[in-house]
Amino acid sequence: MHFSPALRARHSPTHSAGFSNGSHSVSPIGRCSAPQRRRAPRIARDKAARSRPKDWSSIVTNDSGITAPAPHDIEHDPVFDQEQAHLDETYAALEELERVLLAKIAKTHAAVAADKEAMADEFGVNLETDDDASETYADIAAANRIIDMYNMSENINFQRLNDARLLLHQPYFAKVVLQFKEGQPPKELYIGAAGASDESYKRLVVDWRSPVAEVYYNQDLGPTTYRANGRDIHVDMQLRRQFDIDHATLNAYFDTDVAIQDSLLLASLSRQRDGRMQAITATIQKEQNTVVRHEDVPVLLVSGIAGSGKTSVLLQRIAYLFYQRRGELDPSQVFLITPNPVFRRYIDNVLPDMGEKNPECITWDEFAATLMPKGRAGGELNVPIEELLRIDDLVRNVEFEQHDFKDIESCGVRLIPAAQIAQLAAKYRRIPAGPRLVALMREELEIRLEARLKQMAATDAAQMEVEELSIPEQVEIFHETIAPQTDAEVRSYTLAYLRQKHADAYDTVARDEWLRVDRIGMRLTGQKSIETVTWLYLKMALTGMGNADAKYVMIDEVQDYTCAQLAVLARFFRRAHFLLLGDENQAIKPNTASFAEVRAAFEAMRGEVEECRLMTSYRSAPGITALFTRLMPPDDRVRVQSIQRAEEEPELIECPDEQRLLAELRNAIERTREDEGLTAIIVPWKQEARKLIAALGDDAPLLVDGRHSMPDEGVFVITLPLAKGLEFDHVIIPDASVKTFGENDLARRRLYTTISRATRKITILAQGSITPLLKG
Numbered sequence: 001m002h003f004s005p006a007l008r009a010r011h012s013p014t015h016s017a018g019f020s021n022g023s024h025s026v027s028p029i030g031r032c033s034a035p036q037r038r039r040a041p042r043i044a045r046d047k048a049a050r051s052r053p054k055d056w057s058s059i060v061t062n063d064s065g066i067t068a069p070a071p072h073d074i075e076h077d078p079v080f081d082q083e084q085a086h087l088d089e090t091y092a093a094l095e096e097l098e099r100v101l102l103a104k105i106a107k108t109h110a111a112v113a114a115d116k117e118a119m120a121d122e123f124g125v126n127l128e129t130d131d132d133a134s135e136t137y138a139d140i141a142a143a144n145r146i147i148d149m150y151n152m153s154e155n156i157n158f159q160r161l162n163d164a165r166l167l168l169h170q171p172y173f174a175k176v177v178l179q180f181k182e183g184q185p186p187k188e189l190y191i192g193a194a195g196a197s198d199e200s201y202k203r204l205v206v207d208w209r210s211p212v213a214e215v216y217y218n219q220d221l222g223p224t225t226y227r228a229n230g231r232d233i234h235v236d237m238q239l240r241r242q243f244d245i246d247h248a249t250l251n252a253y254f255d256t257d258v259a260i261q262d263s264l265l266l267a268s269l270s271r272q273r274d275g276r277m278q279a280i281t282a283t284i285q286k287e288q289n290t291v292v293r294h295e296d297v298p299v300l301l302v303s304g305i306a307g308s309g310k311t312s313v314l315l316q317r318i319a320y321l322f323y324q325r326r327g328e329l330d331p332s333q334v335f336l337i338t339p340n341p342v343f344r345r346y347i348d349n350v351l352p353d354m355g356e357k358n359p360e361c362i363t364w365d366e367f368a369a370t371l372m373p374k375g376r377a378g379g380e381l382n383v384p385i386e387e388l389l390r391i392d393d394l395v396r397n398v399e400f401e402q403h404d405f406k407d408i409e410s411c412g413v414r415l416i417p418a419a420q421i422a423q424l425a426a427k428y429r430r431i432p433a434g435p436r437l438v439a440l441m442r443e444e445l446e447i448r449l450e451a452r453l454k455q456m457a458a459t460d461a462a463q464m465e466v467e468e469l470s471i472p473e474q475v476e477i478f479h480e481t482i483a484p485q486t487d488a489e490v491r492s493y494t495l496a497y498l499r500q501k502h503a504d505a506y507d508t509v510a511r512d513e514w515l516r517v518d519r520i521g522m523r524l525t526g527q528k529s530i531e532t533v534t535w536l537y538l539k540m541a542l543t544g545m546g547n548a549d550a551k552y553v554m555i556d557e558v559q560d561y562t563c564a565q566l567a568v569l570a571r572f573f574r575r576a577h578f579l580l581l582g583d584e585n586q587a588i589k590p591n592t593a594s595f596a597e598v599r600a601a602f603e604a605m606r607g608e609v610e611e612c613r614l615m616t617s618y619r620s621a622p623g624i625t626a627l628f629t630r631l632m633p634p635d636d637r638v639r640v641q642s643i644q645r646a647e648e649e650p651e652l653i654e655c656p657d658e659q660r661l662l663a664e665l666r667n668a669i670e671r672t673r674e675d676e677g678l679t680a681i682i683v684p685w686k687q688e689a690r691k692l693i694a695a696l697g698d699d700a701p702l703l704v705d706g707r708h709s710m711p712d713e714g715v716f717v718i719t720l721p722l723a724k725g726l727e728f729d730h731v732i733i734p735d736a737s738v739k740t741f742g743e744n745d746l747a748r749r750r751l752y753t754t755i756s757r758a759t760r761k762i763t764i765l766a767q768g769s770i771t772p773l774l775k776g
């Protein structure tokens, strides 16, 4: 595995050529198209560079001040050689670390096996007298302590091994040189996707999430600060260097002394899209870093324009939280509410690529479906929030009636009749309705259900069923074959059998499904039916249903939820901290919450809401950004920034009739077939997709629906609701006439969302005139 420097091929060419005048300039759209000249960075070089690497080829163009080193400089660049030598050393140390950790893990396994054997020999469970029992318990406790110790050491070793293996792909991406105290020598820190130290505790790589790495993201050369253990640490950053590294090969390095020049960012933005999102660890920008490293507040609301990195930042923040709370925060305690399954698949490799596990990812529909009776979820989600908040008062005064309860049934047997549940409610009538009462009733129902099954276990009918079980059935139920000898044994096996047979009844009790929530809701509200959100809220108010273990809930595309949905989520995850990210201009459904409403709702439910804004478009090339920026409210437009890079001018084609439109569309599709990367033809809804595919006949591209992942390349048709949050190299809008995008706010937001899916190229067609929305 270890590369010897003499044999290593330097295959990746020429950032120097690519960057000879390539920078990005960040400029307000429509105001400053000429890039501003910045102070020249020191060097951008690639020792073996002769031709541009393919995926960096579109890096621009305009004169930024990144200077290409002269050829003899490249060949005799001592800095490059030093850095390559350091990389060789680090790589070798990481390989050694991997070997050592594998050996340690193997040793622990062997020790565990030996101890288990010894314990099995020595251990005797003796509970005859109190003394014997105490001795046995003490032995068990001692054995547990040993097992815990092994587990702890194994977990640590596994974590270190994962980190080392992650780093073997790319040991680090940046270096900072920091002077902590005057007069003392500065320290060099190499920053990577994880942290690693060798066996003598020498730090090889600093984790990007460690406090000190903040200085890299703050991008201030000279005196700067970072926060550690609640204190500001002042340092002098003397160097900020970025690297393009592949395993043990250094392809290029860039010394940046101006915040705006981020060569790695340019390279990353110019890559082709392949249907999968990627981590942005090496290139998180300053405004984004504020969100990633934000202090842990109950509610953080991030509003950002299309392509400003909200989803990326969200995933980086999850990785940050896992690091900060290592050992305390389990992925099952973090929930990510995603817009749809296609989006979930689009992002699902990002955290694993960062060495972290994915949190629980669910859509709203999945959330509602798991809590509600089968087929009951769906319907109107826009219920005034005041109506929901009123439910708590209504519940406090509710008096249960017999019809509020359902029989608890299983396999056609009525195990506890509703009348008995009503009697139970009458017994507790002094306790006001609500979670406490329901918890008491639930406990008692569990006892009654158990008693009922015990009673059934004594009957001939149930015992016969057990007798007739086949051998495989016995093994499945009891994990062994059975031959009961006494009555007590027969009853005990029958009871175990009945518990399995009627497991759904235990579920009914545990999930409080013996309550008729719809009926209670209709009586309380005086309505003829109750909506999904009301049902969920009412069930929470009545029973305390919710997840109290969740620590973080992240809602992406928050502009697509109604206040009522958000109120339900906030109540369900009652102890969790919320991170809400969205863009009001991408609200493509009617009646969803404005940000003012989101803020007000969370303030009412959780107190304070902190806010951050992201105003730079990283996704789309400037011409495309300028196009969708026209669809934003004028006050916001002026604050938008975009990153300069190569692009094709947006194409807007008006066609006199349908034939011509189809011909242009076929033409556009044909041309994209020659391109690499992803092209999406985005239509508003499924019916337009079907029509379009029928019109294109045999040449029609594939339709991506909720069941599919996006392909890695090629051209396909997709509806806007599924395209949300995704991005494509090229977007074709087959009908941007006023018929599809009329002059109203919803259409304006749909068009903004559609255009902003494009990274490099956009083709907009219309039969007749293009919507006036784009002409303003």
Ligand SMILES: Nc1ncnc2c1ncn2[C@@H]1O[C@H](COP(=O)(O)OP(=O)(O)OP(=O)(O)O)[C@@H](O)[C@H]1O
Pocket: 265, 268, 269, 278, 280, 283, 284, 285, 288, 304, 305, 306, 307, 308, 309, 310, 311, 312, 313, 583, 586, 618, 619, 724, 725, 726, 727, 756
């Ligand atoms: N700092 C960064 N470095 C490299 N790439 C970035 C950075 N920030 C964002 N990007 C890229 O920009 C694109 C848009 O990012 P992302 O999808 O996270 O934005 P968004 O704000 O969630 O978009 P939208 O709301 O329009 O769906 C992605 O390809 C992402 O990798």
